[in-house]
Amino acid sequence: MDLSRGEKTFLAFTGLKGAVPVLLGSYLVSSGVGDADRLYDVVFVVVVFSVVVQGSLVPTVARWCRVPMRSVELEPRALGVRLRDRPEGVARHLVEEGSPAESSTVDGLAIGEDGWVSMVVREGRIVPVSSATRLRAGDEVLLITGEDENAIADLLTARGT
Structure with a gap:
């Protein structure tokens, strides 16, 4: 370089x-x-x-010297859990604009009977999750489900991508 x-x-x-x-x-x-x-x-x-x-x-x-410097606002909060084994059926997804999940309620997602939305993060803040919580493009969603992970990802991905 x-x-x-x-x-x-x-x-x-x-x-x-x-x-x-x-x-x-x-x-x-x-x-x-x-x-x-x-x-x-x-x-x-x-x-x-x-x-x-x-x-x-x-x-x-x-x-x-014309070397750019910038200030970065710190994000002081992090939420994490360390597990010994890879959890089955746990996935983090981003709701894409134009996806079937955009504007859908949590209750309206087709994630199976045993599945649930554990957490929704919107614009860096945790959103209280209930069956009536409406998802938006850009939301980060933590899902726990026994369904096929690819099928769940398709719900959150824009059609045609």
Whole structure:
């Protein structure tokens, strides 16, 4: 992968700093060199100063070097369960626009007598599930069913795809 001149400059400015000097300074202390403690203190202060100054200049240098930076909003909540064995009949699907499931109620889905919709996530939020819950395109649906997984996927996939 070729990097532009700006990207190389940005990496040179922001790359790893401090680990090697601090390690070498610790070698000075352990080898018993005269004034090793004072030398280590100097190395440590210079490294901390360098990290603070360079760290505060990262957005400015990125602009100068034309390296795009963006803020990403964190999604702090995750819901997960770890299981020892692969659960049979559990599947996560996305309701596609134009699929038979779009605008259908949970009760109206043909997922078999033993099947049920365990969870619906819409726009990053859990939707309370009842038989009257109406599915929309883009909903993530967690299904538990004994039916053929491909047949269930067909319900949630747009026709003609």
